[in-house]
Amino acid sequence: MSATVDPARVAALTAAETAAFVAAHPACAAEATTAREHLTYGVPMSWMAKWPGPFPPVVREAAGAHFTCLDGVEHVDLCLGDTGAMCGHAPAATVAAVARQAARGLTAMLPTPDAAAVGAELTARFGAGPSRVSRWQLTLTATDANRHVLRYARHLTGRTKVVVMDFCYHGTVDEAFATLDPAGRVVERRGSIGAPVPPSLTTLVVPFNDVDALRAALDGGDVAAVLMEPALTNIGIVLPEPGYLDAVRALTRAAGAWWVVDETHTLCAGPGGCTAAWALEPDVVVVGKTIGGGVPVAAFGLVPELASAIEHRVELEDIDVGGVGGTLAGNALSTAAARATLTEVLTPAAFAGMTARADRWADGVQAVLDDAGLPWHVTRLGARAEYAFAPVPPRHGAEAAAEDDFPLQQLLHLHALNRGLLLTPFHNMALMCPATTDADVDRHTEAFAAAAGALTA
Known part of the structure; x- marks a missing residue:
């Protein structure tokens, strides 16, 4: 567990966010129950079980930078299929x-x-x-x-x-x-x-x-x-x-x-x-x-x-x-x-806009970290950015692995999901597609600020 947050607070917040997620997604819950009858883990591929919460959202439709689940909740998709949908959904x-x-x-x-x-x-x-x-x-x-x-x-x-x-x-x-x-x-x-x-x-x-x-x-x-x-x-x-x-x-x-x-x-x-x-x-x-x-x-x-x-x-x-x-x-x-x-x-012009949105996302996250006094860092790579739970970027993979905090990561992802934002389940990545807007990015900044506030209150 990260030394900057209280494990008991993380556990309490996770329990509250889990209850909120279940209450808001009855149709997805019902579909998950049906899926468990014939799918191992209840999902078509095992790593889909790693999404935060007791079951993943089930997608009804997706277009551009958004998708809608079976419960009619529209989400800003910052995962984008872990780059599989980096061009946006259904271009x-x-x-x-x-x-x-x-x-x-x-x-x-x-x-x-x-x-x-x-x-x-x-x-x-x-x-x-x-x-x-x-x-x-x-x-x-x-x-x-x-x-x-x-x-x-x-x-x-x-x-x-x-x-x-x-x-x-x-x-x-x-x-x-x-x-x-x-x-x-x-x-x-x-x-x-x-x-x-x-x-x-x-x-x-x-x-x-x-x-x-x-x-x-x-x-x-x-x-x-x-x-x-x-x-x-x-x-x-x-x-x-x-x-x-x-x-x-x-x-x-x-x-x-x-x-x-x-x-x-x-x-x-x-x-x-x-x-x-x-x-x-x-x-x-x-x-x-x-x-x-x-x-x-x-x-x-x-x-x-x-x-x-x-x-x-x-x-x-x-x-x-x-x-x-x-x-x-x-x-x-x-x-x-x-x-x-x-x-x-995925044209050069599209990448220019995607990179600008990623910079906006990273700037927003960094501002929240500074305001909250959380000693974490943000790393950028073109149209992609991530935050991690250490004050300075790692030099190699072992350092990156050592600074990970799975319970904290799950909380932050679930907190975002309850506010209509999807992050990649394997790390704290946000990826921009040609359809991602400033409003989508700012929505994450607002939600992340609320999460930081809950962790540091």
Whole structure:
């Protein structure tokens, strides 16, 4: 529990907010009871059980930056599908493209013209400047993309190990469910379910922002790839220190290891994510759910020499059984959604407005913290911002994890939910979409001020 708040007060406030939530959502409660008859945890995917309160809101409809639950309560959505709906709910251009393509066919295991257009648009965003990422493959999820990239890296380098950052997150990639114990040994991350092998066999773990640790990990000569976000996100936002990513690039090149930049969550930094915003030079870029406007799609892009090596080193006869692919990957519906979302929704102009709203949100939260005397901090990354329960930003994932406070987080999220505001359940993140307004942001600031007042009264 955070040293800045009284645990007994947190518990009492949580009980009151829980009672208020249940009273205001009888239809959602009834639907949750029905769902428990046939769905494990009462939800279609287990992590949906992590929302604060005894059951999650059940969505009736969603549009733009808002959704309405079964009880008719309209919410400002600051979660936006944990970036899956970063373009807003049901954006007109994406909906129209999906409707057109649905009438023409959903999938055929064959390319459509949209696929090449998506590849060209992704190259324009991520392959410009010093980056040369310009050859793309489409998948359904960023998890799939990361898995495929790691297989290719091991195949082409002949090496077995992958380096990840301590407390990273890359979907359900097995190699990424590893962390460091107090003695510095690689162990399974807390909560890891059914690991196929001990992670120390596949993975080396280093702290983010630690150049010496990365250098030591690469010195063994057995690393195929360094898989990382340019800024950690799912443990709270942890930004790179000046010069750190340049050092990562130099070290991986010297060691002959692939530098894989996972932009699934950091696309919030701009149209080309941190790769474009910070002029990075990765070997591979992974992008995920954001690019489909809510329709499942992801992609990985490679520099030309790696793409060429793959084409020459993977036998055509075995191209479908090598552990890379999926019959729905690159399907017509997903590629149509991605083309429309990238070219008509998540435009540079849209990002400018989204970033301005995120700055307004962060400024509002910081003002509340200052007024309330709460020694917490706010971190910004483009269209996204988060607050955390420590006076200064963390340097790496372990510091971010140590400052977390799950009961306090649940209270703050439930307090917001009761005032028609949805935050991401895994952290204190607010994400802006093109439809988010100043009024939406100010509504959060007002509610957050009320929560701070209740905690410090």
